[in-house]
Amino acid sequence: MHNPVEVYSLFTDFDVNLFKAGKHYKLYEKFGAHYLEDHNRIGTYFAVWAPNASTVSVIGDFNGWNPHVHKLNIRWDGSGIWEGFIPGISLGQHYKYSIVSTNGEHLEKGDPFALLWEVPPQTASKVGTTWYEWKDTEWMEKRYLHNGLDRPISVYELHLGSWIRDPDKPNEILSYGQIADKLIPYIKETGFTHVEFMPLMEHPYYPSWGYQITGYFAASSRYGPPQEFMYLIEQLHLNEIGVILDWVPSHFPSDAHGLYRFDGSHLYEHADPRQGYHPDWSSYIFNYGRNEVRAFLISNAVFWLDRYHADGLRVDAVASMLYLDYSRKEGEWVPNKYGGRENLEAVSFIKEFNEVxxxxxxxxxxxxxxxxxxxxxxxxxFLGGLGFGMKWMMGWMHDTLNYFKEDPIHRKYSHQQITFSTVYAFHENFMLPLSHDEVVHGKGSLINRMPGDEWQKFANLRVLYLYMFTHSGTKLLFMGGEFGQTSEWDSNRSLDWHLLNYAPHKGLFKFIAAINTLYKNEPALYEKSFSSEGFEWVELGDHENSVLVYYRKGNHKENDIIVILNLTPVIRYYYRVGLPYKGEYEVLLNTDDTLYYGSGVHVDNIVSEVFHWMNKDFSAKLTLPPLGGVVLKLQNTNI
Known part of the structure; x- marks a missing residue:
């Protein structure tokens, strides 16, 4: 049969050499399915990397899925690239690659560079486009003002399919556009600066939450077409809300249509299971030492920043990439060339990814x-680091949650646990996460990990959030935590929005809005977030009363913030606090305010007196609310 595939290429010799060297960072402009329409041709160009294939055909709804009709041409430059132009194939048509390996194995694979896939559980790729007329130019030009390490970054992490659903159709997920209409006013009301979407790249298994990806270059079609996701991002930008995407370069699943044994060989993954198989997730680990694989992954990172205007990438499971013995027993891993446990190829890849x-x-x-x-x-x-902008502060998260689950009567014995984070807080640029990982797998919800009766649970969580938002570092909170979701997160259903009809939950919601506003309005809370100059302990030894006092400092001393936490349900009357300057101090926030479902213990503004206390020349007495915290700021020096 005559092969109706025209010899045509988007690759130059320079492109191919860059790809083979692992230095081509926009491979999505070359590989995949590209619909072309000009005076010479109308149809689609296909290109796929399959060096161990003896033949590669495009099969689809345009040829009855017949592998003998549209056979691609192999490039004779040793690149392993198969390509060709097929007239008449248009946007939206379904396709796969039919691959016969050199050992005779027949495989049907989706396109690793597909811009669009069928809605799972269907597994075909679709000829797609990421063309979109963006209207967020002003945001893109000025986002450095929102994304800098000296700016407030408060992230709302969410899973798109279970954030909110139509109560009349609880088993159906909403589209990108429907989510946009609800999410944007909600983020503006709660005051978060950024949203972080759990992975929205195409994934076959919904309960994987997106962390088992087959379509690395496609937004999940469960929620609509690529342009609708772009619309969601654009609308967030137009409302000055940044967008962070979860990205998973650490492993991929074994689905027959995916990357695993793509051309009958271990193309994307290590052949040795001691290096290529992930025991925790029954998935496969990328071969970071293979140039073409590195180029694939770095091109993917660039793709989401380029085509989708993402403002950041949160890289999943970095620890599993760095260590060859991660989750492996003795004898189940291969040491590096120096005999160590560090994955040198992954380290090199991570550095190159961040540099690019x-x-x-x-x-x-x-x-x-x-x-x-x-x-x-x-x-x-260039200083020997991995090059990330920030790192999740997992130690802070574990210590804080372990401390707060203690009955307050015992907290004096764990006092060091709540203060320990500042020993290492400035070794990295830390983000403080209370993420989805903390409300799954039997851990329960945040509110139900707090001790005591209902009032105490909510009081504990409010003061925990005050501690979080006034601690050095940026912030991340998983959806539902802002109003005290009581049940453990379930990706198959909506959050319990009806809880906002009840005073404790509504009060917590209002507190999150207030603490986000405080965080964004007070430069001392973000200007020196990653420097020891921005934090000072004033009282960290009062374990008997479980009271903490610390200052947050910015570029100008008149903006200094004083934070006082009382981590027991006992009202502390006439508690003396050391103060840096003479004058009147205003109470900016009191977690015990009745507006937030607090008990209403009022804290008056205070005037400092010349009385040396806590190593400060000035001090004053004030009332500390039960399981509460207050934030003070100097307002008037003419006293």
Whole structure:
């Protein structure tokens, strides 16, 4: 049969050489399915990397899925690239690659560079486009003002399919556009500066939450077409809300239509299961030492920043990439060439990824989910670091939750646990996360991990949030935490929005809006977030009363903030606090305010007196509310 595939290429020799060297960072402009329409041709160009294939055909709804009709041409430059132009194939048509390996194995694979896929559980790729007429130019030009490390960054993490659903159709997820109409006013009301979407790249298994990806270059079609996701991002930008995307370069699933054994060989993954198989997730680990794989992954990161205007990438499971023995027993892993446990190829890849991202998009942030003591995760590569902008502060999260679950009567014995984070707080650029990981797998909700009766649970959570938002570092809170979701997160159903009809939940919601406003309005809380100059303990030894006092400092001393936490349900009358300056101090926030479902213990503005206390020349007495915290700021020096 005559092959109706025209010899045609989008690759130059320079493109191919860059790809083989692992230095082509916009492979999505070359690989995949590209619909072309000009005076010479109307149809689609296909290109796929399959060096171990003996033949590669495009099969689809345009040829009855017949592998003998549209056979691609192999390039004779040793690149392993198969390509060709097929007239008449238009946008929206379904396709896969039919691959016969050199050992005779027949495979049907989706396109690794597909811009669009069928709605799962269907598994075909679709000829797609990411063309969109963006209207967020002003945001893109000025986002450095929102994304800088000296700016307030308060992130609302959400899973798109379970954030909100139509109560009349609880088993159906909403589209990107429907979510936009509800999410944007909600984020503006709560005051978060950014949203972080759990992975929205195409994934076959919904309960994986998006962390088992098959379509790395496609927004999930469960929620609508790519342009509708772009609309959601654009609308967030128009409302000065940044967008962070979860990105998963650590592993991929074994689905037959995915990357695993793509051309009959271990193309994207290591062949040795001690290096290529992930025991925790029954998935496969990218071969970071293979140039073409590195180019694939870095191009993917660039793609989401380029085509979708993402403002940051939160990189999942970095620790699993860094260590060869991660979740492995003795004898189940292969040491590096020096006999160590560090994955040198992954380290090199991570550094290159960060260098490429920051060179091309200097006003975005990369954020590492990294749980070990690996040094310099958020330090520049030229100083020997991995090059991330920020790192999740997992130690703070574990210590804080463990402390707060204690009955307050016992907290004096765990006092060091709540103060320990500042010992290492400035070793990295830390983001403080209370993420989805803390409300799944039997851990329960945040509110139900707090001790005591209903009032005490909510009081505990409010003061925990005050501690979080006034601690050094940026912030991340998973959806539902802002109003005290009582049940453990379930990706198959909506959050319990009806809880906002009840005073405790409504009060917590109002408190989150208030603490976000405080955080954004007070420069001392963000200007020196990653410097020891921005934090000072004033009282960290009062374990008997479980009281903490600390200052947050910015570029100008008149903006200094004083935070006082009383972590027991006992009202502390006439508690003396050391103060930095003479004058009157205003109460900016009181977690016990009745507006927030507090008990209403009022805290008056205070005037300092010349009385040396807590190593300060000035001090004053005030009332500390039960399980509460207050924030003070100098307002009047003419006293």
């Amino acid at each position: 991202v920051y060179k091309n998009f200097p006003d975005v942030q990369t954020i590492a989910e990294e749980s070990t003591a690996w040094p310099g995760v958020s330090r520049p590569t």
